[in-house]
Amino acid sequence: MIAIEGGPVVTAAAMRAAEQAHGDLTGLMERAGRGVGEAVRRLAAGAEVLVLCGPGNNGGDGYVAATYLRDMGHRVRVACTDVPRSDLAKAAAARWTGPVEPLADVRSAAILVDAVFGTGLSRPLDATIADPLRRLVEAASLAVAVDLPSGVATDSGALLVEDAPGYALTLALGALKPAHVLQPAMRTMGAIRLVPLGLSAHDLSGAVAMIAPPRLAAPDPDSHKYSRGMVAIVVGQMAGAARLSAEAALRSGAGYAALYGDASELGPAAIVHRPLADMASLDDPRIGAIVIGPGLGRDEAARARLATLIAADRHPLVVDGDALHLLDPATLPDRDCPVILTPHAGEFKAVFGEGSGSVIDRARDAARATGAVVVFKGATTVIANRHRAIVHPGGNSWLSTAGTGDVLTGAIAAMLAGEHGTPIEAAAAGVWLHAEAGRRCGTSFIADDLATALTLTRASL
Numbered sequence: 001m002i003a004i005e006g007g008p009v010v011t012a013a014a015m016r017a018a019e020q021a022h023g024d025l026t027g028l029m030e031r032a033g034r035g036v037g038e039a040v041r042r043l044a045a046g047a048e049v050l051v052l053c054g055p056g057n058n059g060g061d062g063y064v065a066a067t068y069l070r071d072m073g074h075r076v077r078v079a080c081t082d083v084p085r086s087d088l089a090k091a092a093a094a095r096w097t098g099p100v101e102p103l104a105d106v107r108s109a110a111i112l113v114d115a116v117f118g119t120g121l122s123r124p125l126d127a128t129i130a131d132p133l134r135r136l137v138e139a140a141s142l143a144v145a146v147d148l149p150s151g152v153a154t155d156s157g158a159l160l161v162e163d164a165p166g167y168a169l170t171l172a173l174g175a176l177k178p179a180h181v182l183q184p185a186m187r188t189m190g191a192i193r194l195v196p197l198g199l200s201a202h203d204l205s206g207a208v209a210m211i212a213p214p215r216l217a218a219p220d221p222d223s224h225k226y227s228r229g230m231v232a233i234v235v236g237q238m239a240g241a242a243r244l245s246a247e248a249a250l251r252s253g254a255g256y257a258a259l260y261g262d263a264s265e266l267g268p269a270a271i272v273h274r275p276l277a278d279m280a281s282l283d284d285p286r287i288g289a290i291v292i293g294p295g296l297g298r299d300e301a302a303r304a305r306l307a308t309l310i311a312a313d314r315h316p317l318v319v320d321g322d323a324l325h326l327l328d329p330a331t332l333p334d335r336d337c338p339v340i341l342t343p344h345a346g347e348f349k350a351v352f353g354e355g356s357g358s359v360i361d362r363a364r365d366a367a368r369a370t371g372a373v374v375v376f377k378g379a380t381t382v383i384a385n386r387h388r389a390i391v392h393p394g395g396n397s398w399l400s401t402a403g404t405g406d407v408l409t410g411a412i413a414a415m416l417a418g419e420h421g422t423p424i425e426a427a428a429a430g431v432w433l434h435a436e437a438g439r440r441c442g443t444s445f446i447a448d449d450l451a452t453a454l455t456l457t458r459a460s461l
């Protein structure tokens, strides 16, 4: 059984390879179609089902599901966009002995099952398919997509159809694909459930996985403030941003957070204020992670500070915000101490250019080029190192408010300084804490609330 949390996210090609390694393709289609049939039967509660079948194996799954529903005594009709073209689909269609209606003028049904295209969709949908499909999905009271809504690109999550209709449920077959975790595809899918196919975890274990809640140990009985992790934050032009990072670090579990530079004494008294005469002030071996970027500014002094920290290579670094605009990525690959970069889309572009592929591909390319852990923030956040990536889809959209990125930086720095796993695990733990705090805050909260919520979020683990 493959769990969604922590489970693999598998490209179309890797999925095909796993299916080939399994060997029994007919058995896989049987399981897929039956799994869809069982789920639909439970939800349909006796209402009529219309299954739309395409020419490939996604359509094959549809014929198997329709046959199962009919055998269970359910009212079910089948329509097709094309004749079955793959051998598996032909065999599955041959077992469906009822009529097959042409798509163009088929009557809608309360329950619509879309088995037109899955991972084999290779080009934008023609209007002769897209228009009736949209009409039938919108007319249904419950629309279920088999593997993927027909019209989403499996590996990029792009939409290959205009005005893509919304489904209530998407049944991912065997494993999640990138489109299940990427926008804009994800917003058309409704709830996403996994239908296990019995593919081996080994064959599916690719390099990309869904995020899972971190396992964070409580402090040892003999721990002290430095052993829990000391986070140092370089203060620049906007001290409020640095203060948010410091508070978030403490509330995520760091034992000590110090602001280095000219910050007003406002904010929690637990935050320590230190002068930053020169960068030698940061030569403290007790520091577990240094944050540079939130509110830093982009002047030459800021640029010099960043360059000095990178060249010194004495502490793990979290580089965010303005510092990303000042960063020369060519200075990163030879460092010994870990570096975590936390760009949003604009900052990512400033450091790495446009890149190509999905946000997963772009984050992984950036991590490979720099050796850093790259936390590419967005509707889906991707955390990547040279070898693998972890995705966090669907954070609370109310997180789109000023200062929440500074909070994330602090949470990640706390995990890094507290040595909660490898750097990519620490970064993922920070992303998870931040998103969960956002979920708990509900609506129209401010970044200060988010930082505060980290205490109870950490307590929930």
Ligand SMILES: NC(=O)C1=CN([C@@H]2O[C@H](COP(=O)(O)OP(=O)(O)OC[C@H]3O[C@@H](n4cnc5c(N)ncnc54)[C@H](O)[C@@H]3O)[C@@H](O)[C@H]2O)[C@@H](O)CC1
Residues within 6 Å of the ligand: 016, 019, 025, 026, 028, 029, 030, 032, 033, 054, 055, 056, 057, 058, 059, 060, 061, 085, 086, 116, 117, 118, 119, 120, 121, 122, 123, 124, 125, 126, 146, 147, 148, 173, 197
């Ligand atoms: N291969 C296997 O062993 C299994 C595959 N499974 C199913 O198979 C699906 C993948 O099957 P396929 O690789 O056959 O791919 P699809 O069934 O997704 O589609 C491929 C077919 O659609 C055509 N096509 C692609 N884009 C089109 C467009 N825009 N307009 C018109 N025609 C278009 C192709 O020429 C091909 O005939 C998965 O999503 C899943 O549903 C499951 O049955 C599990 C087992």
Ligand SMILES: [K+]
Residues within 6 Å of the ligand: 058, 114, 115, 116, 117, 118, 145, 146, 147, 148, 149, 150
């Ligand atoms: K489909």
